[in-house]
Amino acid sequence: MRRYAKRDFPTNKTRRHLEPGPIVLISSAWKGETNIMTLGWHMMLGFTPALVATYIWDANHSYQMVRRSKECVINVPEAHLLDTAIRIGNCTGGEIDKFAEFGLTADPAEKVAAPLIRECYANFECRLHDARLIRGHGIFVWEVVKAHVAASPKNPRTCHYRGDGEFMLGGDAVKRRRLFTPGMLAD
């Protein structure tokens, strides 16, 4: 399994890793239990504070865990973890310990009780920012309060779901800074 040397990452640049739309692993903790779910339905909502929305179906075991604890960690896997991410998404934490079952390591987070998944290249510690859209919409609005990202690789090979068992992997990186005004790049 690949090992990452992670560094603190500025939360206001969270978009770099989530806006491209990868599947992520949501880790949670509640009353001595931890869980992990696989999720593709998320979007950025702001930079400062760094806000991220996730849609979580209320039938998921993680739904009650993140709703009650008001915390989670958004972990981003690379392609070598794709099969693991799929298997995590296709079983329920009500029956098994997903960290043990899938050979993942729960590292302590700094600001939340939910664990970081060591084997993911990026970890975003989140606190619930707005609970009003949960009931009725299933939308959790999170504030990223601490971020840890591997210094390398610079262009991680993320996994993007198309449905029906098919995925797209992250491809080439391209720069177009010349098409933006300096003020637009300053965020």
Add this chain to the structure above:
Amino acid sequence: MRRYAKRDFPTNKTRRHLEPGPIVLISSAWKGETNIMTLGWHMMLGFTPALVATYIWDANHSYQMVRRSKECVINVPEAHLLDTAIRIGNCTGGEIDKFAEFGLTADPAEKVAAPLIRECYANFECRLHDARLIRGHGIFVWEVVKAHVAASPKNPRTCHYRGDGEFMLGGDAVKRRRLFTPGMLAD
């Protein structure tokens, strides 16, 4: 400019093209005016009906156009349109006709007044499904009421924004149908 032969596409498979997280072009029409904006903050919310959430900042010229018309088209460009998509995002439709300015073709949609952008490989005609999250959250919840997708390429090379003028392009396609139960692939 590449030409696409588009076909009707099942709306309940919209995720195939939006869930991977590409930047999209939102076209709109209101009182004889059309407009286009570039958008990366979107997520799926459901299959049947096909629901998509978009975050649109109220300072955007398109904000009032889609709010008032209650319609839009979500158009997905491939990488050859990346520079155009960036330029569209960095100017305002209050001053110019973006179709004329950027050499794009407005094709008539079937179910909404907003035009399809011919040069995009996929077009999703949308009606506003839920207006309650607009004020206060900037979240529009759309129902895809008609979809048009090019038969080829099968794996379009989409553009994914990382911020700071940097993009990731869509890469390899991988299939993992064997890791899903048949019921999970039926959607």
